[in-house]
Amino acid sequence: MYPGTWAAKNPDKPALIMAGSGRTLTYAELDERSLRLAHHLREAGLGVGDVVALVSDNRPEAYEVYWAALRSGLYITAVNSHLSAAETSYIVADCGARAIVASAALADMVEGLDVDVPHRLAVGGEIAGYDDYETALAAASTEPLPEQPHGDDLLYSSGTTGRPKGIKPPLPPIAVDEPGYLYPTVFGAVYEMGEDVVYLSPAPVYHAAPLRFGGVVHTVGGTLVMMERFDAEGALAAIEQHRVTHTQMVPTMFVRLLKLPEEVRLARDVSSLRCVIHAAAPCPIDVKRRMIDWLGPIVEEYYASTEANGSTKIGSEEWLTHPGSVGKALLGIPHIVDEETGAEVGVGEIGTIYFEREVRNFSYHNDPEKTRSTEHPDHPNWTTVGDLGYLDGEGFLYLTDRKAFMIISGGVNIYPQEIEDLFTLHDAVGDIAVIGVPDEEMGERVVAFVQPAPGVVADDALAAELRDHARERIAHYKVPREFHFRAELPRTPTGKMVKGRLRDEYVGR
Incomplete structure (x- = not known):
């Protein structure tokens, strides 16, 4: 399912609410505006497999672009809005974007892009050399699209050489309204996200997890509450005000929440929370233990990568008996391999983490050598992103390093x-x-x-x-x-x- 499904069923339900301003995008609006943008991009000549780049702060239009791409068979490349013009230019050029949508809040940076993109739209104000987003949408059709092949993201993660690498999955062989897309299928199910989910997203939308999990929320018909930027008190206020059921944070956010004066932290009603997810970085054991003590056994962790080549998960109760672990296999089968010999190592021994999948699910855009380097020499369907760790006797994975020097x-x-x-x-x-x-x-x-x-x-x-x-x-x-x-x-x-x-x-x- 996708926003169009829910626009037909619950047109006035909020698909997205901005936590600070209260600005709301209903399912009817998200469906229509993403449809208009999809028509605009098609009329501009973009076809299945082409790329639209998004350079944006946290704002509702980010998901209009996201769903315009996903209902058109396009790739969306969300670019870190804190990069320099030179860094952004490299990514936009490397992904081959034929269109770019940029926030006017970032005008000083995006005006300086040294890249040839034929179609440019400015959101929320004027940018020299860009057409107005609202004008483009107003002129676009609202007729149903004849076909809606499923698109995907093409996101960038820096490589060990320092040059960002585009992570390109094959397009899903389904229509946008058909089941089978990876993230709702795996994470939506694991964290029991349904129509009643109210998901607080406190992180920048250009990161893989916030972007993808927001899409999961819209796939299942829930409400996404997006913070303009994270602050600890603001997050607690949003949880209380919107009766948030799920959220995802990084350990740094946990630290800032725990550092609030106790009378401030405990004054907010967070009883609506059913699931507090964390990932992206190792969480100090003491920090996680304090979060569980405060919120109860609802703190969930997963280990994954932008490449989505494999994943593990662990709940609070399992973690309390296996502190420091990132859990058992969720997606793919983990193998710990000696880097020199390529052989699997024994229980408790540290090595490179590979995940076994039936088929390879990603490649590095424009870099076949880098793509090949992720494969195990004897098992092409085992891939690694270079992290190190070990498995205990029960199959719980522990990380010891996050890539060589990252x-x-x-x-x-x-x-x-x-x-x-x-x-x-x-x-x-x-x-x-x-x-x-x-x-x-x-x-x-x-x-x-x-x-x-x-x-x-x-x-x-x-x-x-x-x-x-x-x-x-x-x-x-x-x-x-x-x-x-x-x-x-x-x-x-x-x-x-x-x-x-x-x-x-x-x-x-």
Whole structure:
């Protein structure tokens, strides 16, 4: 099912409510407006398998674009709205977008895109070089589409080289109103989402989980409550006001909720909650235990990736007897493999996590070599995203690392190589290594170790210069919070940076 199903049954039911402004989009409106946009995109020449890019803050129109794509056999590429113009240009060009819908709130960035996209629409105001979204919709047809082949998302996740990689699944071989789409089939069922679900989404809509779970809510006919941006008190107020039944957060949000004064946190009625889901980053054991103590055994965790090559899940009661685990298999069969030999390792032994599926379900767009690198050499239907972990004797999975050097800060993946590359040719930098170090609130924070170039003075002025250099070129959340200077950085004779030694040094301080 899809919004059109529910528009026929419950036209005035809210499909989406903005938590801050109260702005509401009914199922009738979501169905009609996504239909109008679908007609507009078809008239612009987009056909099955083409891509529409979305660069937006959290606003209702994001789901009009989402459903226009999914009911037209298109791919939607939602782009991180905090990226620089250069970073966004790369993604929009790489995905081959033939249309882009952008929020006027991001006008300063999207006006500077260096990419040829023939069809551009501006939402919520004017953007130079973009047509007005509302005018385009008003002129479009509301006639039923002759066919509605199911579309999908084509989202980007940075690779270890720092260049973002587009994760492209095959289009589902179904119509948009037919069952069988992955996310409602798996996650909607697991978390018992039905017409009565009221789902609070506090995270940016460009991330995979918020985007997809919002789509699940509309597939089952529930109501999506979307926050403009997360704040702890605002989340509790939204839960109380809208009688939220389900929500999904990252551990950083848990930390901020728990840090509220007890009288503030306990003053809100959160008794409507039936399921509090978390994923995206490892959750400290003490934090999760406190969440369960507060809310009861309704805290659910899953482990997955944007690639959706496999997944595990664990509920509160299981977790309390297996603290630190991310659960048992939900999608695919997990295998722990020795990276050197390719052989499966024994119970409790750490290795690379592969998931076995009947058929391969994704590829990296424009990167067949990267795609092949995810396959097990002897089992092509086993794939990995590079995470490390182990299985216990009962089949519970535990993570030990999230890819080789990846930093997870506030639930967001940050790849050090991208940051390091910025400084390779900087006159003041002889060598640099970027690592993640523990941070009580964010999980990890970005720290840079710098070997200054000969004759360069290592002082606060240099740190400020390097910080400014990064802030002009990459998203601000990727910029190192700290710069530490060393006469020499620890590289092996083959040139490999020994980052473990830097982490130990930092912790030792």
